[in-house]
Amino acid sequence: MEIMEYTQNERMEIIKFIEENFGKIEKIYQDVGFDDLYLDVAQINPTEEKPYYTLITLGMGEHKMYNQNNENFSSYTELMISLPPDWNLDDENYTWALDNLMNLTYIPFSYYSAYEWGHLENNFEPFNSKTNLSALVLLYPEMKEENSGLLKLENRNLQFYQIVPLYDEEYTFALKNGMKNLLLLDVEKKINYVVDMQREKVLEYSEEEKELQNDIMDSSEWHLGDYYSKGIEVDEINIYNHLAIFLRWAMENNFLSDNFLKAYGKELEKYTSQDFIDLRELVKYRLKGDLRKSFFNDVGKEFIRYYYDYDFDNEDFFPGDIDNYAKRIFGEEKYYSPELKREAYLYLNFDEKYYQDMKEVIDKVYNKWLKELESYKN
Structure with a gap:
């Protein structure tokens, strides 16, 4: 695993970028992870403007993903997931969000792959008994300014991706037709950047x-x-x-x-x-x-x-x-x-x-x- 640690200036730039676009960091969980990959996770608490939690990795971007020389996306990334204000990270019915955040940080370095917009992951079963959401997609985060979530640092271009859960029908459609077409189909904006375990589906399977x-x-x-x-x-x-x-x-x-x-x-x-x-x-x-x-x-x-x-x-x-x-x-x-x-x-x-x-x-x-x-x- 190729490692290039953030310089002090880069880390300051990252925190500034996060706080300008996503909210004030209230807490940082240190050395979260497993095997050889440990990193920090920043927590942004709900506010009146943004009434939801956001968890963002800090350190995934120190490791270079397997890029296949594709210049259309960055080899360095940080991941984030947004959760409703009543989300209880200590309840076993809710820990799947943090578990999947950490699993997704691990995948590119263990399986020699890289992330780009629209990357899909299938859990093959609902994340827990309280939802039928069972898959994930990586999208550009919602930004204050017109920006795809790309931060240009002195030693690398760092891409932020938002983790968004999907239903099986949505995952299957996106796998066959592309995530862009699923979003075009979602005229009512049912796919929400903030996790909603009971949200409506963009499409449903017929019985056949x-x-x-x-x-x-x-x-x-x-x-x-x-x-x-x-x-x-x-x-x-x-x-x-x-x-x-x-x-x-x-x-x-x-x-x-x-x-x-x-x-x-x-x-x-x-x-x-x-x-x-x-x-x-x-x-x-x-x-x-x-x-x-x-x-x-x-x-x-x-x-x-x-x-x-x-x-x-x-x-x-x-x-x-x-x-x-x-x-x-x-x-x-x-x-x-x-x-x-x-x-x-x-x-x-x-x-x-x-x-x-x-x-x-x-x-x-x-x-x-x-x-x-x-x-x-x-």
């Missing part, structure tokens, strides 16, 4: 859309963002490697549904007649990059719930096993190296050995699952 969304178990869209933002130097088709591996395993074990086989059976025959069964193009073009629960029969669905469900708390997890396999192939040092950008699974050679090695892993988990089912029956 909700059913389709709940049917997705994994999607290339969940991985393509990191692929492009990190400048992964492998063919894009590698995004579909692990999806194709699981689909092939399900096919060979007769776990595909009758409806799926009616729709794609002839195409599968074409692929299975090849020396090496490579289903990646089928997943990418015919299945639109998605693996869906409805592709599988009843037994397959139950096994998926056990082994391939992002919402199911279980030690056996297929995407996790893919990552563990990559770590075993590359070794721990290279796995965590900047070269692989914490996306080592995309750099694996997609060949029969990869499939057979993962087949052995999946078979082992499947047999374990069967034994657990048998023990429940007894």
